[in-house]
Amino acid sequence: MSDIILHHYAGSPFAEKARMMLGFKGLTWRSVSIPPVMPKPDLTALTGGYRKTPVMQIGADIYCDTAIMARLLDRIQPVPALYPEGKEALAASAAHFADEVMFRHGVAMNFQPHGVAERFKGAPEDVMKAFLADRKKLFEGGSAAPLHPAQAKSQWPALLGRLEQQLAESGSFLMGEEPCIVDFSYYHPLWFVASNKAVANELDPYPQVLAWLEAVAACGHGEHSELPSPEAVEIARDSTPEPVGSGDFDFVDPNGFEIGNQVTVAAVDYGVDPVAGTLVYHDAEEIVVSREDDRAGLVHVHFPRYGFRLAAAG
Structure with missing residues (x-):
């Protein structure tokens, strides 16, 4: 597996949540410092417009929102679990x-x-x-x-x-x-x-x-090393997105969206900038779109289903 890369800045509360989850898992990761305000050109190359902090990257897979990051980390390292079994x-x-x-x-x-x-x-x-x-x-x-x-x-x-x-x-x-x-x-x-x-x-x-x-706080942040922002974009460009999903390919979207549709995904609470791409995977918890960027190449951008709006492009 490629390195876990966290795009964040020190004072961000949600970035602190992500850092703490990485520490809880005892994981090693790369740290990319991003500006606290727009514009964020390197981050935008990866996300396609999503601007909230933090963003997690593994190769050419980009994870937006700490809810989907938590599920990712539980897949990478199931124990200790962020989502307790049975609860x-x-x-x-x-x-x-x-x-x-x-x-x-x-x-x-x-x-x-x-x-x-x-x-x-x-x-x-x-x-x-x-x-x-x-x-x-x-x-x-x-x-x-x-x-x-x-x-x-x-x-x-x-x-x-x-x-x-x-x-x-x-x-x-x-x-x-x-x-x-x-x-x-x-x-x-x-x-x-x-x-x-x-x-x-x-x-x-x-x-x-x-x-x-x-x-x-005693969980700490895990071990991390600095990574320049342009290098993270190069890592995405030189990588191939991982095969999508973990098994629920029979999922039926309640609004009729299907794999291959041209869609946009946007948060509903704030930071509602839409990300456009091709729907390549969806299940009850996750939405994944594929998009091409001049600098980052082909990337898969992952979102949680809850709290995000899936709409037809255009």
Whole structure:
């Protein structure tokens, strides 16, 4: 198997989730640093327009969204499992809640005026303005509007109080004695709050949560080495996508899409830029499109089915 390559930047919460999953699996990977704002020309060559962070690459296979990355990592290395056996539906649902609801609250807590000032302390004013303008555009056209900081602060005691109570009663992690996808999905938005010293005190009333954050953080990021972004594009160009799917070729799409159709795939919440290509595989969890790029060559771009819109091209 080709190296696992993660396209990310240090401050991204979802990139931290991916780094933690790699550490949990004890995997070695290559690190490609990408810009936190558009344009991202090397990343776009690989994804065809998907712009969220992070993106995972193995040769000429490109994985968009941490939900599909988690399933990929469980295929690569089944033990320890991100989706606990017998609790798959509950784990996936809880992880999605955390990635949507807890993430928006974590971002809003950071975007209080004093939180923004701390995040961009020492940075030129035009850098802060560019970042805020990019994030405003990121949410245009999607179903998930940014959460107002005042509303996030109002709801914070409910969300954190539930975590505090469960952790006090149930043990080290959220679904048992070992961490899983639910822990990493709740971890990354709270890590985002904890990493900003202007708002980190919002976690102080919750000692069980703070102890749990330390326990999850102990999984680390695994071993990694740096890889220049243009080299990652060259790796895709010099590779051939892996055979698609893992067996469910009898899957029938509810809206009638079939292998070989020209389609677009786009997130529905935010960052809704569509990726166009040929549908080469689909099942209940995954959608894969094939596309050609002048720089990256033939690539397969993988998306989770849930949370993404599959539509006819054009």
